[in-house]
Amino acid sequence: MQTLFFPSLQVLELTGMTELKGWWKGVEAIESTNDSESTSSSEIVGAGRQYDDHHQLSMQFCNLSKLIIQNCPKLKFLPHCPKVEVLTLTGTNERLSVLKMATTTASCSVSGRAELKLKELTMDNVEDQLMSLPKQCLHQLSSLTVEWDGKLVNTKSLGEAFAALSYSLRRLKFSYCLNLRSISQGLEHLTKLEKLEFFECEVFDVSVNEQPTTSKEGDEMMPWKAFKTNLRFLLFSRLSKMVSLPSGLQHxxxxxxxxxxxxxxxxxxxxxxxxxxxxxxLQLIDCPKLTYLPEGLSKLISLNSLIIIECPELTERCRRPNGLDCPKFHHVPIVIVKDSW
Known part of the structure; x- marks a missing residue:
């Protein structure tokens, strides 16, 4: 007989539970059995079968729609969550896999087999976790945040996964990816993307791989052309190597x-x-080495809001009515220029 685990639970958040290993008494014993070199294979299989039969098939968060697990490095086991739509996994054990939640013989599925229909996903091991997910689990994914992923150096290896997301993904954020260096390949599949954010990627120089080129191959490698139709929002924040805008933004x-x-x-x-x-x-906030605005700003006839805060070299040039750069944005109805927040 199947027992639903907290059948009314819809949101679960586990944060900073550094000693939590699982949800059932006896899991630790099974795990230690699996890790023991002196234990026979038959004992390991027997323990695993007992665990699977009694727990995996009977214990499920059948109505859980939002699951957040952060900084729980020892947690390896979790009941199936066949209806999760919003999932965050950062600072977790490698054995706690999204894939384990992806399918289940859940009684709450009419067909007897439920598949995750993720809509929002946050993870810190994107190359392993995202690539391991069945493509059918990604068809509804609209938001992906890659956070604290120290392994990610470039996005080339994510091309296959991003291709599966080409029709669904609307928002992509890279946050605290301290070794990310290039996005020149992989992102070109995301033609429906509406919002793109980069935050605290300290070695990422967004303009290095996107310089103007006469090479057709090099031009096609620029992800920005793929965003021409749908991208509406773009954020560059705390990028310590960024000195100018990438030329591909012209598209x-x-x-x-x-x-x-x-x-x-x-x-x-x-x-x-x-x-x-x-x-x-257009918002320019705490960019202390930015000293002037370009003449091209005066041609942005759709611009209705210009915000300049904590840009000391720029502030005086933009103070109305007599600042040297004021004629460049005289058509902008909302202008905020401040020395500090």
Whole structure:
């Protein structure tokens, strides 16, 4: 007889539970049995079967829709969660896999076999976890956050997974990916993307691999052209190597909002910013080496909000009515210029 585990539970969050290993008494014993070199294979199989038969088939979070697990490094076992739509896994044990939650012989499935229909996913081991998921689990995924992933160096290896997300993914964020260096390959599949964010990726220089090129191959490698139709929101924040905007941004003629925040080495907004013909909001926050605005800003007739905060070299040039750069944004109805927050 099957027993549903907390049948009314819809949201579960486990954070900073550094000693938590599982959900059932006896799991630790089974795990230690599996890890023991002196234990016979028949004993291991027997323990595993007992665990599977009694727990995996009977214990399920049958109505859980949101699951957050952060900084629980010893947690290896969790009941099946066949209806989870919002999932966060960061700072977890490698054995706690998304794949284990992906399918189950759940009685709450009419067909007897339920598959995850993820809509929002946050993870810190994207190359292993995302690539291991069955493609049918990704068809409804609209938001992906890659957070604290120290293994991720470039996005080339994610091309296959991103291809599976090409029709569904609307939001992509890279946060605290401290070794990320390049996005020149892989992201070109995400043609439906509407929101793209980069935060605290300290070795990532967004312009290195996106310089102008006459090579057809090099041009196709730029992900920005793939975003031309649908990308609306773009954030670059705390990128310590960023000095200018990548030239590929010229293709983003439907971009509505561009935010540059806490980029301490950022020095220049290029004249081709005039190509961003649909831009409605531009925020420049704590970019101390940015010293002037380009003439091209005056051609952004859709711009209705300009915010400049903690950009000391720029502030005086943009103070109305007599700042030197004021004529470049005289058509903008909302202008906020402040020395500090």
């Amino acid at each position: 983003l003629t439907n971009l509505r909002c561009l935010l540059l925040m806490l980029n301490l080495e950022f020095r220049e907004i290029p004249e081709w910013i005039s190509c961003l013909s649909s831009l409605e909001e």
